[in-house]
Amino acid sequence: MMQSYWFGDLKDGSCRPFTGNAAAIADRLSAIRIGSENYVPLDWRSAVDCGICRDRSEYLQKLRNACILFAERRIEEEFKKNDVVLLQMVRTLDEMDTVINLLTGRVFDWYQVTGPGFSRKYRRIPPQTFIKTISSGSGGSLSQIAADIGRISRTRTSLAREVSDIAGEIMPNCSALIGGLVAARLMYHAGGLSHLARLPGSAIQVLGARTALFSHLREKTPSPKHGIIFQHRRIHNAPVERRGKVARVLAAKLAIAARLDYYRGIPVPEFLEAAQKRIDAAGTAP
Amino acid sequence: MIWINGVLVSHGKGGVYGERILTGERVWDPYRSKLSALYYKGSGIELSKEMRVLYLGAAHGTTVSHVSDYVEVIYAVESAPHPMLDLLEVARRRENIVPIMADAARPEIYAPVLESVDLIYQDVAQPDQVTIALRNSIFLKPGGTLILMLKTRSVDVRQDPEKVLSDAKSALAAAGMVITGYIWLEPYHRDHAAVICVNEITGQHP
Numbered sequence: 001m002m003q004s005y006w007f008g009d010l011k012d013g014s015c016r017p018f019t020g021n022a023a024a025i026a027d028r029l030s031a032i033r034i035g036s037e038n039y040v041p042l043d044w045r046s047a048v049d050c051g052i053c054r055d056r057s058e059y060l061q062k063l064r065n066a067c068i069l070f071a072e073r074r075i076e077e078e079f080k081k082n083d084v085v086l087l088q089m090v091r092t093l094d095e096m097d098t099v100i101n102l103l104t105g106r107v108f109d110w111y112q113v114t115g116p117g118f119s120r121k122y123r124r125i126p127p128q129t130f131i132k133t134i135s136s137g138s139g140g141s142l143s144q145i146a147a148d149i150g151r152i153s154r155t156r157t158s159l160a161r162e163v164s165d166i167a168g169e170i171m172p173n174c175s176a177l178i179g180g181l182v183a184a185r186l187m188y189h190a191g192g193l194s195h196l197a198r199l200p201g202s203a204i205q206v207l208g209a210r211t212a213l214f215s216h217l218r219e220k221t222p223s224p225k226h227g228i229i230f231q232h233r234r235i236h237n238a239p240v241e242r243r244g245k246v247a248r249v250l251a252a253k254l255a256i257a258a259r260l261d262y263y264r265g266i267p268v269p270e271f272l273e274a275a276q277k278r279i280d281a282a283g284t285a286p
Numbered sequence: 287m288i289w290i291n292g293v294l295v296s297h298g299k300g301g302v303y304g305e306r307i308l309t310g311e312r313v314w315d316p317y318r319s320k321l322s323a324l325y326y327k328g329s330g331i332e333l334s335k336e337m338r339v340l341y342l343g344a345a346h347g348t349t350v351s352h353v354s355d356y357v358e359v360i361y362a363v364e365s366a367p368h369p370m371l372d373l374l375e376v377a378r379r380r381e382n383i384v385p386i387m388a389d390a391a392r393p394e395i396y397a398p399v400l401e402s403v404d405l406i407y408q409d410v411a412q413p414d415q416v417t418i419a420l421r422n423s424i425f426l427k428p429g430g431t432l433i434l435m436l437k438t439r440s441v442d443v444r445q446d447p448e449k450v451l452s453d454a455k456s457a458l459a460a461a462g463m464v465i466t467g468y469i470w471l472e473p474y475h476r477d478h479a480a481v482i483c484v485n486e487i488t489g490q491h492p
Contacts, residue, residue, distance in 0.1 A: 067385055068374060214443065
């Protein structure tokens with residue numbers, strides 16, 4: 001029975017040492033496996049008998065160097081996957097939204113104190129315009145913050161465009177069904193494209209509706225009909241009584257689209273056409 | 287273990303993660319580290335300079351760095367790339383940490399680099415924590431100790447934590463582990479229980 005360890009192969013008490021530097025050992029580590037049924041824990045002294053090292057500290061030092069190198073390479077591989085950057089971008093984008101909303105609310109309150117009697121009721125001023133008025137008008141820190149909010153909003157817009165573009169490249173089928181931005185958010189909530197590709201449609205349907213889902217499981221409240229996919233116009237524009245159905249069909253098609261994206265990586269027109277038709281049909285009365 | 291006026295510390299080079307230093311020793315905070323909490327609860331096992339440790343779910347290497355102050359060698363298994371970056375940084379500066387980038391649920395992958403250990407410490411956020419512990423028990427010396435930090439909320443959020451704990455205990459016992467103690471880590475960590483077992487299977491390994 002041969003056992004392969006990092007420093008060599010052991011068989012019936014004899015040893016075939018593996019001679020090579022840390023890089024070669026790191027390569028070896030990704031290749032060798034040991035079945036746990038017949039596993040014999042390795043004894044470091046057999047590495048000495050093998051002639052790999054002289055003593056315990058040299059044994060550990062060699063092993064440690066190889067393991068560190070192995071880990072560094074694995075990390076590099078992981079970070080090379082193109083969905084990793086997209087994941088960070090979506091996260092940043094959503095965080096920026098939160099920050100912009102928080103600051104805008106704060107600035108409104110502040111502005112109201114400096115000019116009492118001001119109310120936003122019956123005025124219908126879009127927040128961006130209002131932020132502009134404050135930044136040019138009031139002077140001091142308040143207008144500076146308002147100007148900063150304006151800047152962050154512009155950066156947010158260009159980041160959103162970039163996210164959408166990259167999503168269109170790495171998830172062409174999902175993006176075609178639901179738009180790049182929402183597709184990227186779905187991927188983020190699933191934890192990566194490979195994870196999204198392994199989810200069933202029913203899970204994709206409620207991705208991002210965690211609170212509602214758990215309150216449903218726990219307290220028997222009504223189940224959520226949709227999570228992030230609600231952000232797509234197909235769902236929020238659908239009549240209320242059909243939304244659940246549209247969400248279900250769309251999510252089922254997205255599950256297929258995600259697999260196509262992950263395993264093929266190219267748009268599949270015949271699938272997309274059939275899927276679009278099916279989703280549109282779900283939105284109209286039977 | 288080293289205590290200074292009721293504060294758990296470890297002896298080693300400081301500044302790993304901005305930990306406090308008390309008369310030259312590194313303070314081991316029970317609110318940050320579950321293993322430290324276990325010592326504060328009075329149920330930890332004594333670590334010593336001869337010990338070999340397998341640490342599953344090493345994360346950013348915070349607890350790992352303290353354990354490494356006490357023992358001979360620590361094999362630190364972690365699968366996620368981001369925490370691994372931090373763990374590697376710690377491992378480069380501490381000669382007795384062997385970082386292993388692998389999934390703790392698949393010991394066959396890292397078996398070729400591992401030796402028998404005196405202590406297995408497991409802190410992973412997975413639903414099948416007990417299965418993972420048992421799979422790794424092939425590395426445990428006869429008479430060695432397994433400390434399982436049971437994250438009951440990771441096993442099943444809907445289940446009562448007490449029930450999760452009792453299920454885990456019976457599964458461990460059924461597999462031949464002798465449970466010598468268990469304790470909830472309140473007030474340091476919520477819904478976390480430590481289960482301490484001893485490997486009584488003797489004569490299996492030469």
